[in-house]
Amino acid sequence: MSKQPAETVNENPVSGEDGVRSAIAAAIHQLGAGDGVTIDLRPLPFEGTWGVATSVSHALAGERAQQELTASGQLADKSKKEIKKLTSDRARVLSQEIAESIVASLRQSDAFATVEAANGYVNITFDANVVASSLISTILSNGDAYGAGAARTERVMVEHSQPNTHKVFHIGHFRNTALGVSISKILAHAGYPVTEATYPGDIGMHVIKALWCYRSFHLGEEPANPDERGRWLGQIYAESDARLEYRNDVLDLLNTVSKDDPHIATAIDRLLKLLWREHADTEDIAYLMGRFTTPGEVKEDELIDDGTIEAFWPILGAYLQAEAEREPVHLEIEGANGHVEPSTTPQERYDSWLELDEHRDWWAQVPAWKEAIKATFQAWEAGDADLIAQWQTTREWSLADFRRIFDELGAHFDVWFFESEVEEEGKEIVKVLLDAGIAEISDGAAVVRIDEKLGLTDEVYRTLPILRSDGTSLYSTKDLALTRRKFEDYHIDRAIWVVDVRQSLYFKQIFKILELWGFEQAKASYHLPYEIVVLPDGVISSRKGRAPLYDDIRDQVLQRAREIIAEKNPSLSAADREQTAWQVGIGSLKYAMLARDNNKIVVFDIDEALSFDGHAAPYIQYAHARACRILENAKWNRDTVAGPEGFHLDFGAIEPSELSLLQELGRFPEEVQRAADQYRPLLIANYAFELARRFNDFYHACPVIQSEEPVRTARLALVDATRVTLRNALALLGIEAPEVM
RNA sequence: GCCCCAGUAGCUCAGCGGAUAGAGCAUUCGCCUUCUAAGCGAAGGGUCGCAGGUUCGAUUCCUGCCUGGGGUACCA
Numbered sequence: 001m002s003k004q005p006a007e008t009v010n011e012n013p014v015s016g017e018d019g020v021r022s023a024i025a026a027a028i029h030q031l032g033a034g035d036g037v038t039i040d041l042r043p044l045p046f047e048g049t050w051g052v053a054t055s056v057s058h059a060l061a062g063e064r065a066q067q068e069l070t071a072s073g074q075l076a077d078k079s080k081k082e083i084k085k086l087t088s089d090r091a092r093v094l095s096q097e098i099a100e101s102i103v104a105s106l107r108q109s110d111a112f113a114t115v116e117a118a119n120g121y122v123n124i125t126f127d128a129n130v131v132a133s134s135l136i137s138t139i140l141s142n143g144d145a146y147g148a149g150a151a152r153t154e155r156v157m158v159e160h161s162q163p164n165t166h167k168v169f170h171i172g173h174f175r176n177t178a179l180g181v182s183i184s185k186i187l188a189h190a191g192y193p194v195t196e197a198t199y200p201g202d203i204g205m206h207v208i209k210a211l212w213c214y215r216s217f218h219l220g221e222e223p224a225n226p227d228e229r230g231r232w233l234g235q236i237y238a239e240s241d242a243r244l245e246y247r248n249d250v251l252d253l254l255n256t257v258s259k260d261d262p263h264i265a266t267a268i269d270r271l272l273k274l275l276w277r278e279h280a281d282t283e284d285i286a287y288l289m290g291r292f293t294t295p296g297e298v299k300e301d302e303l304i305d306d307g308t309i310e311a312f313w314p315i316l317g318a319y320l321q322a323e324a325e326r327e328p329v330h331l332e333i334e335g336a337n338g339h340v341e342p343s344t345t346p347q348e349r350y351d352s353w354l355e356l357d358e359h360r361d362w363w364a365q366v367p368a369w370k371e372a373i374k375a376t377f378q379a380w381e382a383g384d385a386d387l388i389a390q391w392q393t394t395r396e397w398s399l400a401d402f403r404r405i406f407d408e409l410g411a412h413f414d415v416w417f418f419e420s421e422v423e424e425e426g427k428e429i430v431k432v433l434l435d436a437g438i439a440e441i442s443d444g445a446a447v448v449r450i451d452e453k454l455g456l457t458d459e460v461y462r463t464l465p466i467l468r469s470d471g472t473s474l475y476s477t478k479d480l481a482l483t484r485r486k487f488e489d490y491h492i493d494r495a496i497w498v499v500d501v502r503q504s505l506y507f508k509q510i511f512k513i514l515e516l517w518g519f520e521q522a523k524a525s526y527h528l529p530y531e532i533v534v535l536p537d538g539v540i541s542s543r544k545g546r547a548p549l550y551d552d553i554r555d556q557v558l559q560r561a562r563e564i565i566a567e568k569n570p571s572l573s574a575a576d577r578e579q580t581a582w583q584v585g586i587g588s589l590k591y592a593m594l595a596r597d598n599n600k601i602v603v604f605d606i607d608e609a610l611s612f613d614g615h616a617a618p619y620i621q622y623a624h625a626r627a628c629r630i631l632e633n634a635k636w637n638r639d640t641v642a643g644p645e646g647f648h649l650d651f652g653a654i655e656p657s658e659l660s661l662l663q664e665l666g667r668f669p670e671e672v673q674r675a676a677d678q679y680r681p682l683l684i685a686n687y688a689f690e691l692a693r694r695f696n697d698f699y700h701a702c703p704v705i706q707s708e709e710p711v712r713t714a715r716l717a718l719v720d721a722t723r724v725t726l727r728n729a730l731a732l733l734g735i736e737a738p739e740v741m
Numbered sequence: 742g743c744c745c746c747a748g749u750a751g752c753u754c755a756g757c758g759g760a761u762a763g764a765g766c767a768u769u770c771g772c773c774u775u776c777u778a779a780g781c782g783a784a785g786g787g788u789c790g791c792a793g794g795u796u797c798g799a800u801u802c803c804u805g806c807c808u809g810g811g812g813u814a815c816c817a
Contacts, residue, residue, distance in 0.1 A: 040759085042759085053759095053760085055758095055760090055798090058759070058798070059797075059798095060797095061797065062796080062797030062798080063797080064797095065797065066797080084796095084797090088797055088798075089797095091797040091798085092797080094797090095797075118760080119760050120759095120760085120797095201817070205817080206816085206817075443814085443815080444815085446815090447814060447815075449814095458743075458744095459742090459744075460743090460744075462743095462744095462813065464814070469815060470815090472815095474816085474817085475816075476817095499817095501811070501812085502811060502817090503812090503817075504744090504745065504746095504811090504812070505812055506817085529745090529746090531746080531747090531810095531811090532811090564779070565779095568777075568778090568779065569777075584779085595755090596753090596754070597754085599746060600747080600754075601747085601810080601811095603753075605753090608753085612779055613765085613766085613780095614764090614766060614779095615753095615754085615755095615764065615766085616765085616779090618779050619779070621779085622779050622780075626776080629776070629777065632776095634776080682755085686755065686756095686764095689764085689765095696781070699776080699781095700780080700781055703776070705776050706775080706776075719776095741777075
């Protein structure tokens, strides 16, 4: 990996690397070898030392070993494996010899405290007091800006937080917002001018479904308390989905029974005879018979008469009830590949039936409802006044919730895009794409056959529909317009979409279509994918009521934080307790999301979320609070200590834990750059934890206030520098640093 | 079928081609008369999915395979 010269405002004294590099290069040159070899430098991996190591002698030794052995003819007639062994053994010896020569050469100057050769590495250490003073001066004079990179000119827009109106904000949305906020802050700290944008989904099929359900069944029912309207609307949406999916749910149950219940195969004959008496279609009965006795699923469009399932329904219910009441016997299903455990119990199957049975009348209505949905969507696009008014009212209920949640999460947006605002523009682009021959009409819908347009024979980009056959807009219709708007209206140079990984192909398609169209900035458009949040017992599903809502989780976490604070620090005022509870509670939730890499699924376990021990935000926050308390107790005032050109500190014989802490402090600026380059808050999350851990080591090993001068002042300055850096690191995660806990 | 991602300690996860692969949780045993015990120390726990390759050196890079997850034309 090529190392970018870190354009940081704050040079890391440890990796004030240029001097070290040129000294080593000179030494190698003296040996008469290896000009042009890359000199790697890394911090010494030993506790209690401050310096750098290079493995350059390994690389030189490898080359030389091969040359020597070849020249002496020892490699003749040897197998490949033997050659490798010989080379590797010889290289090991040589690398130590070379390291010793480099060391001897380096020792001729007194630029470094010590220079050693070990295991073929060249280890160089620095004078701790000199570097410590310089580092601490840098940190304290920069304060909040410590770790910031030099200003850059490339303007970046980060779009994140795209919750849908008319639906609830759950823990999955929370990950997105936490990630987006953190990435925005990291990029800004790294030196980029950042524009933060949100893009609520205020129109689309889900909104139409919610509106249809609201108008058809719940008009004028809204809750009196305005704070509950958003959530209530979410329930309306879930209901609309349940209504429209009713037939699928019924068929799912049928198929589950067919798969899980070993008795159904023998009972089905009798059950279908009962169905016969209900005058159901004979072909349907034969069809059901087949589906229940051989592998395969019942599908709605393969049934001839809508009434068949309705007639079969009560018969199935009676059967399931009887099965649920039987003595429980452990039964294994003999599958094609051996034993398969049933995924449901008889009782669960009967419970599902009972649940669905409450809405037995829905079956017949589903087709009409689906038509109504289409009509509603078209009415919205046609600007039906009544409907638009209801849309605006309900939309605002959700948006009010979002504004409150974003505020609680510290998400502050420079731009609010709305899907409804780019809809028309998107349709115009579709028209242009059709005229340009990039898009075409297929089965009535406008699509782009991307691979074909690129002349690819393999499936890579496939085909993306960009307008429905009934002329209504899709998500893609709108994203085409949004992308253009981002670059043209906001004059940015790079656009980042923080959207979950399931949409990776979709974004490749969108950007490629724009490229085909000749929109150059498509190349500066990046989808930043991240994995989804799941629950210990499966995926989040708001339909099935398995979606932990942000509001609920927040309440639980706040409550837990309040209890712990009351127990640990009873003298805290009510106001301080409340503030700290928010900082710790929300911080903890955010950290749980950010301390996992983007491409890792987060398993959200509420018990873990409520535990504030170990590798979690409170650990880091606690270190910060303790640092604050030490400074407070010592009546530390850095301004009376620092001279005009910074601190001249004397740690005396510096302790290993002090060195270790200082080294970590010095690493912050480069870690910010790395996190920005890779869009990875995880790096900062790990950094903050590691820094807190090293502060704890120091805290336990070295008394601060009780120590003698000049060590006392040196340690206080170190505590202050740690406090500043912990705060800055947490800030990049969007997590606050409490001063008391 | 094709594409993407993951596989490291009992569990959840770190690990910038380099020295003895690390944390947290869980288990066991210790530490509050000393700057806050949301803490600290100690112990046990590993064929880094498998097989090749590149390299002086591979958990890390490449190829193939296995297992799991996701995506794959009118949902977003």
